Amino acid sequence: MERREILLGNGAIALGIVESGCQVVTAYPGTPSSEIIPEVVRFVKTGGFNTYVEWSTNEKVGLDTAFAASISGKRAACCMKQVGLNVAADSLMSCAYLGTVGGLVIISCDEPMPHSSATEQDTRSMAKFAKVPVLDPSTPQEAREMVGVAFSLSEEFRVPVILRPAVRVCHARQSITYGPMVEGGRKADFRKNPDRWAATPRFRLTLHAELNEKGIEIGKRFDRLSAHNFHDLKPGKQYPLGIIAGGVPYAVLRDILREEDRTDIPVLKLGAPYPFPESLTSDFLSACEKVLVVEETDAFIEYLIRDRHKVLGRLSGHIPREGELLPQVIHRKVSDVLSELGQQSLKEEESVMAMAVVKELGLPVRKPTLCPGCPHRAAFFAIRKALPKAIITSDIGCYTLGINMGAVDTILDMGAAITMAAGFYHSFEQDGVAQPIVSTIGDSTFFHSGTSGLLNAVYNGAKFILVIMDNLTTAMTGMQPTPALGIRADGSKGKAISLEKTVIGCGVEFMEVVDSYDLEKMNEVLKKASAYVNDPGGGIAVIIARHPCLIAYREKAIPEKKKVLITDDCVECNFCIEHFECPAIFQDQELGRTSINQQICSGCGVCLSVCPTGAIVEAA
Amino acid sequence: MNTINLVLCGLGGQGILFMTKALSQAAIQKGYDVMGAETHGMAQRGGSVVSHLRLGDVQGSLVLPGSAQLVLALEENEGYKNLPFVAPAGRLFVNTSSPAFPNKKVKDYLDAKGIQCRGVPASSIAIAMGTPMSSNLALLGYFSASANDPFSHEDLRLVIQQISPDRLKEKNLMVFDAGFDRGMEEKKTLKA
Ligand code: SF4
Ligand code: SF4
Numbered sequence: 001m002e003r004r005e006i007l008l009g010n011g012a013i014a015l016g017i018v019e020s021g022c023q024v025v026t027a028y029p030g031t032p033s034s035e036i037i038p039e040v041v042r043f044v045k046t047g048g049f050n051t052y053v054e055w056s057t058n059e060k061v062g063l064d065t066a067f068a069a070s071i072s073g074k075r076a077a078c079c080m081k082q083v084g085l086n087v088a089a090d091s092l093m094s095c096a097y098l099g100t101v102g103g104l105v106i107i108s109c110d111e112p113m114p115h116s117s118a119t120e121q122d123t124r125s126m127a128k129f130a131k132v133p134v135l136d137p138s139t140p141q142e143a144r145e146m147v148g149v150a151f152s153l154s155e156e157f158r159v160p161v162i163l164r165p166a167v168r169v170c171h172a173r174q175s176i177t178y179g180p181m182v183e184g185g186r187k188a189d190f191r192k193n194p195d196r197w198a199a200t201p202r203f204r205l206t207l208h209a210e211l212n213e214k215g216i217e218i219g220k221r222f223d224r225l226s227a228h229n230f231h232d233l234k235p236g237k238q239y240p241l242g243i244i245a246g247g248v249p250y251a252v253l254r255d256i257l258r259e260e261d262r263t264d265i266p267v268l269k270l271g272a273p274y275p276f277p278e279s280l281t282s283d284f285l286s287a288c289e290k291v292l293v294v295e296e297t298d299a300f301i302e303y304l305i306r307d308r309h310k311v312l313g314r315l316s317g318h319i320p321r322e323g324e325l326l327p328q329v330i331h332r333k334v335s336d337v338l339s340e341l342g343q344q345s346l347k348e349e350e351s352v353m354a355m356a357v358v359k360e361l362g363l364p365v366r367k368p369t370l371c372p373g374c375p376h377r378a379a380f381f382a383i384r385k386a387l388p389k390a391i392i393t394s395d396i397g398c399y400t401l402g403i404n405m406g407a408v409d410t411i412l413d414m415g416a417a418i419t420m421a422a423g424f425y426h427s428f429e430q431d432g433v434a435q436p437i438v439s440t441i442g443d444s445t446f447f448h449s450g451t452s453g454l455l456n457a458v459y460n461g462a463k464f465i466l467v468i469m470d471n472l473t474t475a476m477t478g479m480q481p482t483p484a485l486g487i488r489a490d491g492s493k494g495k496a497i498s499l500e501k502t503v504i505g506c507g508v509e510f511m512e513v514v515d516s517y518d519l520e521k522m523n524e525v526l527k528k529a530s531a532y533v534n535d536p537g538g539g540i541a542v543i544i545a546r547h548p549c550l551i552a553y554r555e556k557a558i559p560e561k562k563k564v565l566i567t568d569d570c571v572e573c574n575f576c577i578e579h580f581e582c583p584a585i586f587q588d589q590e591l592g593r594t595s596i597n598q599q600i601c602s603g604c605g606v607c608l609s610v611c612p613t614g615a616i617v618e619a620a
Numbered sequence: 621m622n623t624i625n626l627v628l629c630g631l632g633g634q635g636i637l638f639m640t641k642a643l644s645q646a647a648i649q650k651g652y653d654v655m656g657a658e659t660h661g662m663a664q665r666g667g668s669v670v671s672h673l674r675l676g677d678v679q680g681s682l683v684l685p686g687s688a689q690l691v692l693a694l695e696e697n698e699g700y701k702n703l704p705f706v707a708p709a710g711r712l713f714v715n716t717s718s719p720a721f722p723n724k725k726v727k728d729y730l731d732a733k734g735i736q737c738r739g740v741p742a743s744s745i746a747i748a749m750g751t752p753m754s755s756n757l758a759l760l761g762y763f764s765a766s767a768n769d770p771f772s773h774e775d776l777r778l779v780i781q782q783i784s785p786d787r788l789k790e791k792n793l794m795v796f797d798a799g800f801d802r803g804m805e806e807k808k809t810l811k812a
Contacts, residue, residue, distance in 0.1 A: 004648065006641075006644050006654050006656075008658070031660055031662070035660075115659075115662060116662040139655070139679050139681075168680075171657060171658045171660050172655060172656060172657050173644060173654065173656040173658065173673075173681070174653075174655050174681075175644075250679075251681070252682065254679050254680070255678050255679055255680045255684075256684070326682060327683070327685075328684060331684060349685065349686060350686020350707065350708065351705070353729065353732075353733075354685070354686070354733075355685075355704050357703065357726060357729045358700055358703055360725060361725070361726070363700055365668075366631060366666065366667050366668045367666075368666050368667035369666045369667075370665065371665060371666070398665065401665060583666055
């Protein structure tokens with residue numbers, strides 16, 4: 001029976017994965033990819049399939065796992081965000097050489113205008129770097145179809161294939177129709193072949209040659225007109241301007257041109273841009289005087305066009321070199337190019353006047369903040385208070401928002417809170433300076449890539465305080481379980497990994513566990529830790545600041561709600577607002593005083609020990 | 621069928637995703653093709669959150685500014701920020717209790733473009749119903765009082781019933797109804 005459902009793009013991708021008979025699915029959560037796994041689990045459960053699904057501890061681990069499934073003859077997928085592919089790059093580069101048996105599809109989700117990412121990098125460039133094919137969907141429905149195409153390609157050419165949906169596909173919603181699915185029923189069948197699967201450098205040259213050969217063949221395939229690479233040129237006609245687009249910008253462009261009935265502008269859509277469809281592109285170029293390339297997030301197609309004398313795009317400055325290509329941006333840029341070429345431009349934008357009105361209002365920018373009652377806020381506050389001179393290295397997760405409290409000095413990549421703390425230590429120590437350093441990392445990030453840095457830091461004698469902010473979940477990306485919980489991706493029971501034992505296992509000799517809400521205790525332990533770090537025989541002091549995330553655990557995170565209010569003792573020093581930054585504490589413009597917004601106050605009671613004049617009290 | 625564009629906005633945690641779900645569910649039940657865009661990730665922690673919803677034969681998930689027939693805002697400033705999305709003669713519903721709404725400059729613009737704008741005390745309604753976090757339902761209820769094709773009060777109410785988790789169903793409908801009642805009242809006074 002057919003079903004019609006509104007799916008998130010990530011749900012459509014999950015549908016494509018399950019529909020393709022994929023038997024092993026791995027992932028590490030990261031915006032905008034995080035919802036793929038829960039949706040896979042949902043489809044698998046509905047179908048009653050025995051698909052293996054896991055939250056891996058990091059992306060490289062996930063890809064290695066999926067690769068082994070592939071060379072056992074099964075279809076396997078590994079999902080991540082674009083910067084996750086950097087972590088998995090070691091695996092990617094090598095498995096491109098080794099090749100696949102069962103289809104191996106890597107789904108790496110890009111985020112132009114990096115709302116929740118460290119960079120705007122373009123996964124298509126990573127695909128080219130690894131010399132593997134990449135597909136670039138424009139809509140959730142196309143992403144679903146492309147997953148199937150990717151599996152077939154991967155099996156036909158024995159190469160991993162990358163699907164790179166951008167955020168506007170992952171987090172788009174579309175009504176999608178689907179029917180019953182069939183379980184992939186292949187049995188694991190690993191055929192030993194050390195020349196390939198354990199290739200030594202001697203054989204790698206042969207494998208490289210094979211990979212290059214595959215690239216040429218796939219390029220020819222992509223050169224054919226297909227459902228994903230096509231144009232609407234009329235035979236024999238010459239055009240003043242044509243547009244090449246792929247991915248999300250194609251969808252936007254298609255809507256704009258249809259809305260304005262601009263059939264005079266031909267479009268070449270490249271949904272399969274690499275290996276580059278050379279002749280398809282050059283045919284298109286020959287039919288046009290000028291060609292504008294509209295692509296995200298980097299110049300990729302534009303670089304691959306060898307003769308660029310007709311080409312306009314990011315490199316020529318006709319398309320912005322960074323940021324998201326929103327509909328209004330594409331609308332304006334296409335219009336500009338049209339008028340530059342003396343062609344009829346697009347319709348005047350309706351919104352220009354409104355933009356000016358809004359600008360004049362000078363509205364405040366709403367920064368994201370830690371939730372009211374967030375345990376991270378308490379931990380950061382204690383750290384800032386106990387060690388005001390410390391360099392605080394931090395990491396990637398909700399606690400990045402500690403930056404609003406002045407409690408985050410560095411963010412580099414996953415795990416860098418620990419590795420950079422070690423780097424700072426050695427740099428200062430070399431000069432004989434005892435610089436206090438506090439490293440802050442979340443529980444999930446610690447399991448992702450904290451341990452190797454910690455091992456290194458202990459081994460090489462670094463000395464700093466490491467606060468592991470353990471909120472018992474992966475909060476930022478939507479509350480996925482961590483290894484410490486022993487709950488697996490499908491909700492079943494796994495083996496819980498003790499954070500404490502892991503820390504001790506890394507060779508750490510000072511470790512204390514504190515409830516993050518207990519500011520006093522935290523202060524005391526920080527002082528103790530600091531003494532240990534400064535002791536000639538000391539080392540790295542680990543404090544596990546533990547308290548459940550409020551969003552994940554709701555009532556359970558605050559067993560005893562406190563009603564707090566601000567008395568007349570308040571001297572309006574603004575200390576709590578500036579240094580504690582709980583969104584529930586605000587300057588009430590009407591009353592002209594600092595107040596507590598009882599609607600959003602969580603009742604955590606942490607602020608009770610924050611006010612220097614003791615004006616924040618518990619209601620009798 | 622012409623494209624219908626909607627923009628829903630507010631702050632992270634106000635339940636924009638739920639509103640989006642309700643409206644898109646109502647549209648799909650009417651046989652529309654639905655395309656939409658949501659904000660996930662960092663901004664959900666109290667930052668500006670926007671959902672776009674497009675009904676019809678479209679591929680892009682984002683609304684082009686100046687082309688949304690309807691904008692629903694759960695917070696006044698977010699409503700202002702998204703003003704550029706409202707199409708001429710479109711409609712704008714903003715959750716606010718401020719008597720000074722809309723701002724004078726904004727009002728001039730709205731009049732010039734023939735945009736119909738309503739300030740809705742959705743938060744007050746939600747607080748009065750004992751569920752301060754449900755201003756989204758109050759606003760939706762209010763809107764349903766003057767909803768036009770493809771939405772109708774009955775359909776929206778049914779959808780709320782369908783998509784609310786069991787433990788919240790009753791409360792959600794109460795707040796939705798309270799919003800609707802307020803919408804009906806004001807519709808009458810406007811006519812009178
Ligand atoms: S989601 Fe949890 S961890 Fe993240 S800011 Fe809110 S309370 Fe803190
Ligand atoms: S009790 Fe204090 S710190 Fe906790 S949420 Fe309420 S105002 Fe914020």
